[in-house]
Amino acid sequence: MITIYDLAKKTGFSSTTVSKALNNYPDVSKKTRQAILDTAAEMGYLPNAHAQSLSTKKSWTIGVMFSEDNEIGMKHPFFSAVIESFRKHAEKEGYDLILASRNLRNRGSSYLEHFMYRGVDGIVVICSDPNDPQVQEMIDASIPIVVIDMSNQNCSVVFSDNLSGGELAINYLHSLGHTKIAHISGEPTIYAGQVRIQGYLDAMKRLNLPILDGYLVNGGMFSIEEGSQAMEKLLDLKDPPTAIFIAGDHMAIGAMEAAKKRGYKIPDDLSIIGYDDIEMASYVTPKLTTIKQDTDAIGIRATQLLMKQIIQKKKIITEEIIPVELIERESCKRLKKK
Amino acid sequence: MITIYDLAKKTGFSSTTVSKALNNYPDVSKKTRQAILDTAAEMGYLPNAHAQSLSTKKSWTIGVMFSEDNEIGMKHPFFSAVIESFRKHAEKEGYDLILASRNLRNRGSSYLEHFMYRGVDGIVVICSDPNDPQVQEMIDASIPIVVIDMSNQNCSVVFSDNLSGGELAINYLHSLGHTKIAHISGEPTIYAGQVRIQGYLDAMKRLNLPILDGYLVNGGMFSIEEGSQAMEKLLDLKDPPTAIFIAGDHMAIGAMEAAKKRGYKIPDDLSIIGYDDIEMASYVTPKLTTIKQDTDAIGIRATQLLMKQIIQKKKIITEEIIPVELIERESCKRLKKK
DNA sequence: AACATCAACGAAAGCGCTTTCGATCCAGAG
DNA sequence: CTCTGGATCGAAAGCGCTTTCGTTGATGTT
Known part of the structure; x- marks a missing residue:
């Protein structure tokens, strides 16, 4: 490894000048430079x-810290897409990303x-349990931080407009004539899960639509498997819904599986709208209508926010809400009159 | 920030002893410790x-260095799964991953x-063009390195058994009575693409099956879109195949799309077998039969190999071949006699 | 001729930690 | 009582780089 001292010796200048x-x-x-x-x-x-x-x-x-609970880490298409966007833009500013463990050479330690x-x-933390003490600890520290997909009053956060995402979905379903609309939600302790529930509730109320018993079912950690299970519950109801808003594409895909297995045709018997617009959504049958999160914009915004804090050397507290978009595909259909 | 000198002052020992x-x-x-x-x-x-x-x-x-050509980076499910596995195991050994750019504070520079x-x-590099000079440069350097999904005589590599993966696929198709078997390949300059072609060729020869004109089509960089296009070509043939082995699930999914669009029923009119077993494979319709790569094992093996080199302080040159597995789902069917 | 100014450079300290090599002290050996 | 050896500890150099603060010599001013 060659150092500035080597350069100094070679050029005859001092290491100071070399530096x-x-x-x-x-x-x-100019000349010596x-x-x-x-x-x-x-x-x-x-x-x-x-x-x-x-x-x-x-x-x-x-x-960068990923959420831990759901064991998926960077395997989840939404997270990895956001991080990829973040990486690309941070790189332009000259930063490298480091994926840290909590394992300081086997003395366990916190992320912070x-x-x-x-x-x-x-630090950038992505999609976490809002009451994870690890995350709290980082937010409370003085280090620049931006958290993605979660709300917090004490740091910079950026997330999708989950509220109007819910509305978008419900209004769309309603515009197709549906009134019996259920919601398979994400875990309510996860921020995104909770707000999408709220969006559902708000929109239903605004439309004066009833939320029948059992129409709000907790799908948990957004997995395909849990989506299936939630759908089962919905289908077991004496008065099942004609349309379902599902808080994640993975769950939606699981739900469609379950419905098909029971002999339901989608979208003929059941309209389904998901959330995220993961790649898979375009390739399942029927193609999944969904609320698209703009992962690219999220990554960009997060980068900017973090850069700004680093430069100013002070935390900035703000909420950036990234608009979502309804992607109409094939899994929803106008309700046929009986 | 508190240093060993602070500790020294406080405890009355020297910084040496503290360290x-x-x-x-x-x-x-024991006591002073x-x-x-x-x-x-x-x-x-x-x-x-x-x-x-x-x-x-x-x-x-x-x-860690991702392949660059295909712009997907860590968004590809196969790569991100491998890296996630790698991360998990490297973490146990006390290592953090750093995703580097080539952008040394805006003086462009090489990865090495x-x-x-x-x-x-x-260094771990994943899925690269074997003749990327960037990768070569790293391999030629003296730093410990393991490359995944690519072959090379001068470093540690770990990849799936692409050759027998091809065989597995062809033999399976043949066992279902197919003889007119085509291959949509990955870009031959990519290692995985090339070897899977070889596997196809070998198996066909061994089975004494003819490879008709146009039956080997280059699908390029493994994308869904390119899969569709490749399928179009196959379907345009005067004597189209009854079964197709496709070198990547994404391409296979694109290919199925294209076939469906043309009115083909899968697997009734056309058997299709993919490669990778990405998550999506289980959820498209029909569910994709495919050759599963063991991403977890790949990550583990890569970690071990790298650790070993780091500890021994010398490069080790070896090839680790991870077995693949045929996952039978719904996209292949016994050829009906005419 | 005496002085102020400025451009160009370097000495040295400091960042926080590791590691070599002694120094010191005390127990036990002879 | 002297000597040896082991157990503890510390001084100091070094890792490669940045940055403050001077120093020097040349230029321009009056």
Whole structure:
């Protein structure tokens, strides 16, 4: 490994001047700067990030934390899409992402501790339980942070407009003539789950639609499997719904499976609208009508918010709500008159 | 930020002893070690990773590089599953992952350079073009590396048994009575694409099956869209196949779409078998029969290989081939006699 | 000729930690 | 009582880089 001292020796300047040349300080002449740059290139010099960070207290890294409960980590298409967008934009600003564990060389430790240890310049946490103490701890710390897909009064957050997403769905279903509309919700302790329920409730009330007994069923952690189970419950009702708003595409797909297995035709017997617009949604049969979350915009906005905090060196508290969009495909149909 | 000097001052020992206590050196008495540990906990001491790395030349990070060509990055279910598995196991060993860009604060640079700059202890590259000079550069360097889903004579690689994957598929199709079997391949310059072609070719030869004109079509970068297009070509043939082995689930799904659009029934008119077993495969209609890659095993094996190299401080050159498995679902059917 | 100004460079301290190599002290050996 | 050896501890150098604060010499001013 070749250092600025090697460059100094070679060029005859001091290490100070070399460092300054490398960092575009104004008090080094064009000529010597060029000479230094040239021999740096020639000798294959590379700065040492650790030394730099140690000296400057800036690491040009940002830590990312995934939700833990649902074991899926980055396998979930929504999360991975958001992170990919975030990565792409953070990269442009010169930051690398570090996926940290809580495992400080086998002394267990918290995420915050781990991130502090790593000296990250900021943190992004994605889709978490709002009362996860780990997340709270990070939010309460003074380090720049942005959390995605969750609300909080004490930090920057960005999430989809879950409320109007629910409305969009319900209004659409209603416009197709449906009145008996059920909701398979996500876990209410998850922020997204809770707000989508609220959206459902609000829209139903505004439309003066009744919410029959058993029409609101908790689908849990958004998995396909749980979607199936929830659908079973709905179908067991004496007066089952004609349309269902489902808080996640995975659950919706599971639900469709279950319905088909029972002999229901979708969308003829049952209209279904999902949430997320994961890739799979376009390829199941029938193609899933859904509320699309703009993962790209979420990632971009999150990056901007984090950058701003890092630059200003102070937390900023704000909520960015990203609009959602109804994607009409094939899983909903006008209710046929009986 | 509190340092070992703070601990030293507080406990009355030297910073040397504090460091030794923290690192379990043998030449510090039980009593003082405990005292130091206690005040460390009490004062909320956290080591500084940068200082440690600078001093020890070990960073406890490993760099990950995704393939670039296909713009999908970590959005691809296969890659993200492998990386998730890798992450989980590397974490147990105390390593964090860093997703690096090539953008050294806006002086563009190579991945290798960036990883050197970051001082990673090892590199994992996943699914790449075998002749990407970036990858070659890393392989040729002396840093521990493991590459996934690609073959190479000069480093540790781990990939699925693509050859017998192809055979598995063809034999299965043949066992169902098919003889006119086509292959929609992945880009042959991608390792996985190329070997699956070979598997197809070998199996067909062994079975003494003819490969009719136009039966081998290049599906490109494994996307749904390209799968559709490839299928179109196949269907345009004067003598179209009755069964198709497709080198990736995404392509297979696209292909099914295209076939359906043309009025073909699957599996009645056309048997289709995919590759990967992505989540979506179980939920399209018909459910896709496919060759499952064991992403978990791949991640584990890759971790082990990398750890071994890091510990031994020398590259090890080896090929780990992970078995694949035929997952029988609904997209293939016995050929009906005419 | 004497002075102020400015451009270009370097000495040195500091970032937080590790590690080598002694130094010290005390128990037990001879 | 002297000597040896082991158990504890610390001084100091070093990891590679940044940054403050001077120093130097040249230029321009009166």
